[in-house]
Amino acid sequence: MPVQRYVAAAALLEGLQFVLWKEVDEGWVRFDPTAGQTLLLAPISRFLLDQLSHPGSALSIDDFVAAVLLEEPDAPPDDCRLAVSAAVDALAAARLIEQHRPS
Amino acid sequence: MRIRDLSPSDFRTRLGGDGIRLATGPFNCRLQSGIGEIADELARLYAHHTLVDSSAFTDFHIAVQPGHGLRRWLRPQALFSVDSVEPFTPLPRAQALPMLEWGLNWCVTAYSQHILVLHAAAVARGNRAAILPAPPGSGKSTLCAALVNRGWRLLSDELTLISLETGQVMGLARPVNLKNASIDIIRAYAPDAFLTRPVRDTTKGTVALMAPTAASVEAVATPATPTWMILPRYRAGTDAILSPMGSGNAFLQIADNAMNYHILGEQGFEAVGRMVDSCQSFGFEYSRLDDAIAVFDRLAAEAESEAR
Numbered sequence: 001m002p003v004q005r006y007v008a009a010a011a012l013l014e015g016l017q018f019v020l021w022k023e024v025d026e027g028w029v030r031f032d033p034t035a036g037q038t039l040l041l042a043p044i045s046r047f048l049l050d051q052l053s054h055p056g057s058a059l060s061i062d063d064f065v066a067a068v069l070l071e072e073p074d075a076p077p078d079d080c081r082l083a084v085s086a087a088v089d090a091l092a093a094a095r096l097i098e099q100h101r102p103s
Numbered sequence: 104m105r106i107r108d109l110s111p112s113d114f115r116t117r118l119g120g121d122g123i124r125l126a127t128g129p130f131n132c133r134l135q136s137g138i139g140e141i142a143d144e145l146a147r148l149y150a151h152h153t154l155v156d157s158s159a160f161t162d163f164h165i166a167v168q169p170g171h172g173l174r175r176w177l178r179p180q181a182l183f184s185v186d187s188v189e190p191f192t193p194l195p196r197a198q199a200l201p202m203l204e205w206g207l208n209w210c211v212t213a214y215s216q217h218i219l220v221l222h223a224a225a226v227a228r229g230n231r232a233a234i235l236p237a238p239p240g241s242g243k244s245t246l247c248a249a250l251v252n253r254g255w256r257l258l259s260d261e262l263t264l265i266s267l268e269t270g271q272v273m274g275l276a277r278p279v280n281l282k283n284a285s286i287d288i289i290r291a292y293a294p295d296a297f298l299t300r301p302v303r304d305t306t307k308g309t310v311a312l313m314a315p316t317a318a319s320v321e322a323v324a325t326p327a328t329p330t331w332m333i334l335p336r337y338r339a340g341t342d343a344i345l346s347p348m349g350s351g352n353a354f355l356q357i358a359d360n361a362m363n364y365h366i367l368g369e370q371g372f373e374a375v376g377r378m379v380d381s382c383q384s385f386g387f388e389y390s391r392l393d394d395a396i397a398v399f400d401r402l403a404a405e406a407e408s409e410a411r
């Protein structure tokens with residue numbers, strides 16, 4: 001079974017240079033003036049989004065977990081995977097990322 | 104010169120003629136009406152507002168006039184216009200006074216793209232403002248009216264104006280719009296406050312307008328610093344409880360209640376961000392007004408004490 005990968009939604013990359021961020025108690029507020037969308041993101045969600053913000057990036061859950069552990073080597077891997085999965089679900093629900101469908 | 108300095112007949116004559124020109128916060132308005140029965144209550148609602156010279160720039164030329172033709176007698180109507188444009192369908196003539204207030208709110212919202220406009224009440228103690236964004240039915244106006252009658256300064260009941268340059272709250276000190284049960288609650292709570300006669304069967308139910316206090320109007324030009332963002336909710340039987348709110352949630356609450364946040368783009372984002380940085384933010388449940396006011400007074404006292 002092929003590994004599921006995720007990519008940034010096209011709209012996310014198009015407006016990236018206009019996006020504004022503000023750090024808040026819960027993480028980050030992200031405002032995309034092009035889409036008129038304001039979202040409250042947990043810190044890990046922003047971290048994952050940053051991993052995908054380069055055109056062509058397509059990452060799996062394992063890739064995300066590896067990136068988080070590289071940043072935070074002391075984090076328990078199982079907790080890390082749970083947090084990554086929840087963040088990926090939230091980002092997909094917000095249509096910031098989507099499943100990669102290779103052409 | 105203030106509205107209260109005009110005799111009732113002078114007020115009525117001006118209202119029916121060239122109009123009453125008054126300042127309400129940062130806006131100059133000209134009010135005209137051929138509906139004579141609103142004159143006395145309108146004069147009391149705006150008694151403390153400053154009259155503006157006819158040579159001064161007028162932001163909104165507003166009129167509430169009787170219906171045309173047969174509608175002057177048959178189910179009489181009131182027509183609202185701003186700068187000679189009628190943006191709304193007519194309402195029953197009995198609703199002329201609330202229509203004027205709602206129309207003026209609409210003007211502020213539609214034409215103020217140089218200010219962040221929040222659908223929120225705002226009151227101040229000293230130079231510190233509490234901003235109360237909340238959906239209809241949350242008890243926002245009731246709480247606002249009660250606070251204003253217990254020593255807090257009314258900045259606005261319906262539209263809170265945030266300067267994009269300074270981040271401060273600019274006062275409007277216009278009448279408080281009370282609805283349904285809150286009318287009798289405030290009549291009992293503040294018997295000295297002036298409330299208009301209730302107007303029934305409006306789209307908001309029964310409404311009455313409460314005049315701002317003289318102190319609020321006379322200090323309207325003094326801006327206040329956003330210090331507390333409090334999301335009130337009336338819940339029968341509950342104690343008055345403040346629940347701290349994270350700045351991210353507060354940001355979303357303010358943005359959701361801003362009328363022109365998206366239009367302002369980056370400026371709106373920066374203004375809301377500055378607000379959450381300067382405010383302590385809370386959810387707030389209450390049932391008894393005295394308890395609620397005690398909580399607000401305590402917040403003000405704590406801020407004053409910390410500032411010393």
